[in-house]
Amino acid sequence: xxxxxxxxxxxxxEIISHYPRPKSALIPLLHLAQEQNGYVTREAMVHLGExxxxxxxxxxxxxxxxxxxxxxxxxxxxxxICGTMSCALMxxxxxxxxxxxxxxxxxxxxxxxxxxxxxxxxxQAACTEAPTLQVNYRFRYKVTNSDFDTLIDDLxxxxxxxxxxxHGVVARIRQRIPADRGVGAIAPELATExxxxxxxxxxx
Amino acid sequence: xxxLDSSDTTPEVVVDPNAVSVTINGKVVAAxxxxxxxxxxxxxxxxxxxxxxxxxxEPVGMCRQCLVEVVGPRGPMMVVxxxxxxxxxxVVNTATEGVKKAQEGMLELLLANHPLDCPVCDKGGECPLQxxxxxxxxxxxxxxxxxxxxxxxxxxxENVYLDRERCILCDRCTRFADEVAGDALISFTSxxxxxxxxxxxxxxxxxxxxxxxxxICPVGALTAKPYRFKARPWDIEHVESTCTTCSVGCRTVVQxxxxxxxxxxxxDSQPVNWGWLCDKGRFNFESINSKDRLTTPLIKDASGxxxxxxxxxxxxxxxxxxxxxxxxxxxxxxxxxxARGTNEDAxxxxxxxNALGVDSRDSQLADGLPPQVFSLPQATIADIDTAKTIILxxxxxxxxxxxxxxxxRRAAEKRTGRVVEVSPRATGLAGKAWxxxxxxPGKTAAAxxxxxxxxxxTAQLASGSVVVIVGRMNLAExxxxxxxxxxxVLHMAPHATVLPVLRRANVRGAITAGLTPRNGGKSTAxxxxxxxxxxxxxLVLLGADxxxxxxxxxxxxRGISGARNIIAIDTxxxxxxxxxxxxxxxxxxxxxxGTTTNIEGRISNVAQSITPVGTSRPDxxxxxxxxxxxxxxxxxxxxxxxxxAMISGVSEFASAVDTxxxxxDGVIVAxxxxxxxxxxxxxxxxRNSYDYRAVVSRKLYDNAIxxxxxxxxxTLGVASAIIVNPLDVPRIGAQVGESVRVTSPRGTIVMPLQxxxxxxxxxxxxxxxxxxxxxxxxxDVTKDVIDLxxxxxx
Numbered sequence: 001x002x003x004x005x006x007x008x009x010x011x012x013x014e015i016i017s018h019y020p021r022p023k024s025a026l027i028p029l030l031h032l033a034q035e036q037n038g039y040v041t042r043e044a045m046v047h048l049g050e051x052x053x054x055x056x057x058x059x060x061x062x063x064x065x066x067x068x069x070x071x072x073x074x075x076x077x078x079x080x081i082c083g084t085m086s087c088a089l090m091x092x093x094x095x096x097x098x099x100x101x102x103x104x105x106x107x108x109x110x111x112x113x114x115x116x117x118x119x120x121x122x123x124q125a126a127c128t129e130a131p132t133l134q135v136n137y138r139f140r141y142k143v144t145n146s147d148f149d150t151l152i153d154d155l156x157x158x159x160x161x162x163x164x165x166x167h168g169v170v171a172r173i174r175q176r177i178p179a180d181r182g183v184g185a186i187a188p189e190l191a192t193e194x195x196x197x198x199x200x201x202x203x204x
Numbered sequence: 205x206x207x208l209d210s211s212d213t214t215p216e217v218v219v220d221p222n223a224v225s226v227t228i229n230g231k232v233v234a235a236x237x238x239x240x241x242x243x244x245x246x247x248x249x250x251x252x253x254x255x256x257x258x259x260x261x262e263p264v265g266m267c268r269q270c271l272v273e274v275v276g277p278r279g280p281m282m283v284v285x286x287x288x289x290x291x292x293x294x295v296v297n298t299a300t301e302g303v304k305k306a307q308e309g310m311l312e313l314l315l316a317n318h319p320l321d322c323p324v325c326d327k328g329g330e331c332p333l334q335x336x337x338x339x340x341x342x343x344x345x346x347x348x349x350x351x352x353x354x355x356x357x358x359x360x361x362e363n364v365y366l367d368r369e370r371c372i373l374c375d376r377c378t379r380f381a382d383e384v385a386g387d388a389l390i391s392f393t394s395x396x397x398x399x400x401x402x403x404x405x406x407x408x409x410x411x412x413x414x415x416x417x418x419x420i421c422p423v424g425a426l427t428a429k430p431y432r433f434k435a436r437p438w439d440i441e442h443v444e445s446t447c448t449t450c451s452v453g454c455r456t457v458v459q460x461x462x463x464x465x466x467x468x469x470x471x472d473s474q475p476v477n478w479g480w481l482c483d484k485g486r487f488n489f490e491s492i493n494s495k496d497r498l499t500t501p502l503i504k505d506a507s508g509x510x511x512x513x514x515x516x517x518x519x520x521x522x523x524x525x526x527x528x529x530x531x532x533x534x535x536x537x538x539x540x541x542x543a544r545g546t547n548e549d550a551x552x553x554x555x556x557x558n559a560l561g562v563d564s565r566d567s568q569l570a571d572g573l574p575p576q577v578f579s580l581p582q583a584t585i586a587d588i589d590t591a592k593t594i595i596l597x598x599x600x601x602x603x604x605x606x607x608x609x610x611x612x613r614r615a616a617e618k619r620t621g622r623v624v625e626v627s628p629r630a631t632g633l634a635g636k637a638w639x640x641x642x643x644x645p646g647k648t649a650a651a652x653x654x655x656x657x658x659x660x661x662t663a664q665l666a667s668g669s670v671v672v673i674v675g676r677m678n679l680a681e682x683x684x685x686x687x688x689x690x691x692x693v694l695h696m697a698p699h700a701t702v703l704p705v706l707r708r709a710n711v712r713g714a715i716t717a718g719l720t721p722r723n724g725g726k727s728t729a730x731x732x733x734x735x736x737x738x739x740x741x742x743l744v745l746l747g748a749d750x751x752x753x754x755x756x757x758x759x760x761x762r763g764i765s766g767a768r769n770i771i772a773i774d775t776x777x778x779x780x781x782x783x784x785x786x787x788x789x790x791x792x793x794x795x796x797x798g799t800t801t802n803i804e805g806r807i808s809n810v811a812q813s814i815t816p817v818g819t820s821r822p823d824x825x826x827x828x829x830x831x832x833x834x835x836x837x838x839x840x841x842x843x844x845x846x847x848x849a850m851i852s853g854v855s856e857f858a859s860a861v862d863t864x865x866x867x868x869d870g871v872i873v874a875x876x877x878x879x880x881x882x883x884x885x886x887x888x889x890x891r892n893s894y895d896y897r898a899v900v901s902r903k904l905y906d907n908a909i910x911x912x913x914x915x916x917x918x919t920l921g922v923a924s925a926i927i928v929n930p931l932d933v934p935r936i937g938a939q940v941g942e943s944v945r946v947t948s949p950r951g952t953i954v955m956p957l958q959x960x961x962x963x964x965x966x967x968x969x970x971x972x973x974x975x976x977x978x979x980x981x982x983x984d985v986t987k988d989v990i991d992l993x994x995x996x997x998x
Contacts, residue, residue, distance in 0.1 A: 042405060045404070046404075054388065055387075055388045055389055055391075055404070056404035056407060057388060057389050057390055057391045057402075057403055057404040057407065058382075058388050058391050059404075060391065060393055060402075060404050060405070061391030061392050061393050061402075062391075064393040064394045064395070065392075065393075065394070065395045066395075067395075189619075
């Protein structure tokens with residue numbers, strides 16, 4: 001039931017066609033699976049293994065390397081509050097405490113209505129804007145307690161639904177590469193001639 | 205190559221373009237381009253410490269323990285020797301102060317999280333980490349923090365346990381599973397400090413080769429259930445031997461402690477198994493320790509029950525039975541079996557049969573091929589590595605000859621050769637096959653003949669050497685059909701060599717030693733038919749169990765019940781030996797010494813590790829005793845004498861005189877002048893489209909006695925079922941999983957219906973000898989093919 005649905009199978013096959021080896025498509029396919037269910041389900045990993053010809057264990061091995069793939073249900077909005085040095089100095093601890101109070105869950109927990117999952121995060125690479133947080137990987141800078149309350153209220157009311165899609169949606173506009181615009185990469189072991197850049201000036 | 209003046213008479217010096225010369229610790233070492241420094245260094249006396257490097261797998265540079273210095277233009281540079289190829293003139297130092305410091309540093313880091321629980325760890329005493337911590341470690345650690353903790357150990361399969369605290373993430377087990385076995389059911393999961401080896405959630409590491417990961421684990425992270433806490437390495441006695449579970453003949457070390465077998469380990473034998481074993485061969489030592497083993501001779505008492513007796517009474521009674529039968533005619537005595545013992549066992553029994561004039565002896569149980577296949581140009585297992593084409597006209601290698609499967613799989617994976625699968629269903633190698641000739645039984649020869657017009661196929665055959673692996677791929681199809689198919693292949697590729705894969709470990713040795721019909725003697729099927737007709741006075745079952753092994757239940761039943769007297773030589777009470785008049789307990793594998801002959805005709809030794817259980821004796825000794833009791837002196841009375849008599853008496857075994865070779869990689873038997881096979885008319889046997897043509901083959905874990913009596917293996921088998929193509933399921937009208945009635949001209953059985961795309965439409969695959977309904981009830985060894993009706997139960 002949580003395998004890819006028919007529409008997503010079509011997209012998956014299109015993604016796979018962009019790569020010389022099917023298994024190279026695993027990461028974008030995992031994003032697709034996460035987009036469908038909000039997290040990567042066990043059945044979806046089995047399905048992806050079938051689609052690209054690797055075992056479920058290999059899919060899980062690849063997926064579990066990346067922090068962004070979640071294997072348990074998460075809220076519609078995943079709120080990651082940075083706790084690394086600059087943010088910590090600028091009050092991230094207090095912000096987290098406030099967030100826990102506001103949402104009524106501890107860091108790592110999900111609210112009962114399934115709207116929010118609150119989590120710690122390591123450095124988000126915006127130290128000059130500390131403290132920072134991300135909602136479904138969209139940045140918020142120099143976050144105060146009241147900023148946080150406004151953010152939560154806006155998310156709840158749907159005022160931000162254009163800007164921040166639900167968890168798992170990487171981009172609202174899906175990149176489509178028409179067949180004639182693909183790079184047409186072929187697997188190295190199947191290559192019969194040198195890549196263009198090796199032909200020196202002739203390649204220009 | 206050096207250029208020479210034409211007037212110079214010195215022969216031209218041919219320099220191997222791949223030869224390079226490197227200097228390791230001041231010593232010049234010859235190496236080949238592409239070889240890694242560590243492999244070249246292994247040919248010197250200097251040892252480079254390592255954990256992840258394994259000579260039979262691709263290097264990964266995971267553990268960083270093998271750091272050495274390579275001298276470059278900017279001075280010495282630290283490199284990992286398992287990932288750095290040799291280069292001509294390279295100067296490598298493996299023991300400088302800098303190298304020592306680097307290696308000590310690596311070990312200190314590896315030991316940061318590794319628990320120091322060696323006294324309670326099964327690996328302690330034979331642990332590469334423990335050993336190299338002493339030889340190349342810093343002696344003490346600066347690490348005072350808490351170590352990483354995990355639940356320990358967790359079962360990742362029925363027989364393999366994983367202790368993640370001890371794991372040093374060398375990637376050996378995961379690489380083996382993916383690269384060698386092709387069962388990537390374990391993988392690194394998570395990242396950084398949390399990285400661990402893990403299966404997919406709730407999906408066990410159920411690989412036929414899982415035990416190898418335990419053997420190559422350089423720490424105590426992976427342990428095997430059958431060995432856990434059974435013995436300590438320093439209490440173990442080792443003997444090098446040959447596995448006799450199947451006919452591949454993998455080299456092993458048989459290990460025992462306190463006169464009990466505790467473990468088998470694979471030995472890296474270049475021509476055979478490269479150190480790998482299958483789990484069935486690795487763990488079935490449990491059956492030899494079984495409480496159910498026969499320990500004393502049994503004789504049928506007045507009430508018809510088998511009861512214990514002495515050897516003298518048993519041998520005298522057996523001799524009387526044989527003598528009485530011989531009085532009526534030598535044709536009324538027959539011997540079935542002998543392929544489970546050693547060459548010496550088979551030789552002694554063949555000598556006894558010769559002395560008694562018994563011509564009806566057969567070590568194949570109506571499931572083999574004519575011995576003439578040994579007279580075709582023979583291939584060796586190693587020929588698979590260099591063959592351009594490997595034609596599988598054989599049973600599913602993954603199920604029946606697992607370690608041979610690894611070798612063929614590697615050839616396909618490394619693209620050294622192309623695999624052509626000729627089979628009635630997709631086998632374990634289908635995914636690696638260049639060409640699949642899936643054809644329903646009865647039409648194989650015709651399909652192959654049609655291939656002779658396939659230009660791509662004939663060009664492939666002409667491109668280089670061809671190895672044909674030939675055996676009974678379908679027990680519901682006659683042996684003639686295999687011979688005809690083989691004749692077609694050899695007609696298309698006259699330069700092909702043949703690797704005959706007959707069933708049972710030492711079948712080739714037994715046939716070579718003489719346990720095959722001679723002078724018009726009867727084969728197993730003929731013996732059983734004669735017995736059913738009341739013409740067999742005395743039937744000797746030499747480690748054979750026709751009632752559960754002959755692929756024709758009705759014939760076996762009629763034969764066993766029709767034989768007047770049965771003498772069984774066996775290790776267990778089996779279905780057949782339970783009906784014998786006299787049962788003589790035989791010494792099992794590990795309890796006797798001898799030699800065995802594998803599929804390629806390689807003679808290698810099997811060694812004695814423990815005392816035979818009870819009063820059991822090797823088969824050859826029983827033959828000698830029975831000979832003496834029937835007034836025939838066979839001319840040998842000790843193992844050395846029977847071995848010597850065999851080498852001088854059987855010309856094919858003459859090469860076994862090289863004892864050193866026999867006790868290591870083995871020697872190949874001499875084989876007779878090549879014959880040619882005649883092609884049949886190529887007619888195929890048509891099928892009524894309402895019927896399903898039977899495909900009967902074996903799975904690795906079946907009810908074979910060695911598996912059934914090994915607790916660690918006995919639970920791994922599946923129940924019998926009839927498996928059809930998914931597109932045929934609606935036609936049958938029953939649901940998948942539902943019981944259906946299966947009828948052949950021979951009989952009717954009821955079994956669950958299953959589907960698989962590996963099965964051709966119009967055929968039905970029935971794995972044999974599993975729990976549940978007995979497939980053999982449907983089979984008839986006299987028929988070329990068996991057609992089945994499958995009906996929904998009303």
